[in-house]
Amino acid sequence: MLSIKPLRDALDIINGKWKLQIIVAIRTGHQRFRDIERSIPGISSKVLAKELKDLEMHLLIKRTVREGPPVAVSYEALPYAATLDPVILSLRDWGVKHREKVMGQEVGA
Template sequence: MAIRDALDVLNGKWKLQIIIAISSGQSKFKDIERQIPKITPRMLSKELKSLEDHKLIKRTVYDTLPVTIEYTLTPHSKTLDKVILELRNWGALHRKKILDS
């Protein structure tokens, strides 16, 4: 069941990409949107809300005109660092294997 729990949190093609985009530091919605070219604003909004619900990102609203909203990773999201690194390594290995075939 633990794998199912992890997959429920990280399912879909956008969540890990969003986490990676935010990992460069505090990010605004448009910053994240630019780093993930094919994501729609509606989907990005939905995925950010889900990641916030799962305590992987923090949303901070600043009282400015216009209102500024920034997203940062939580300490809990840092527990995914090894997982992301291993997925990146596996992806590179898999790509090489497929291209060499």
């Protein structure tokens, strides 16, 4: 039987259009704030900063500050973030199929 509470708990953590994109960006090599921001079209600095704090609070990423000059801040995905891989891949695959169904377009995975 499906239960709503665990689903709600999961959605509370990965809710919104940015969190999974941020995790993917970090896991694919974008580790500095500006690199992450540039890799995600449409995200603002303010929203990115908030989402990074949320992801850090949920133990999905780690923020590291290296004293300078200049001071350098980087982000890395923690091993726990890899537990989202099946979710991310399933959503990606569903998105491809949905786009093809609705728009009749062939889309690369």
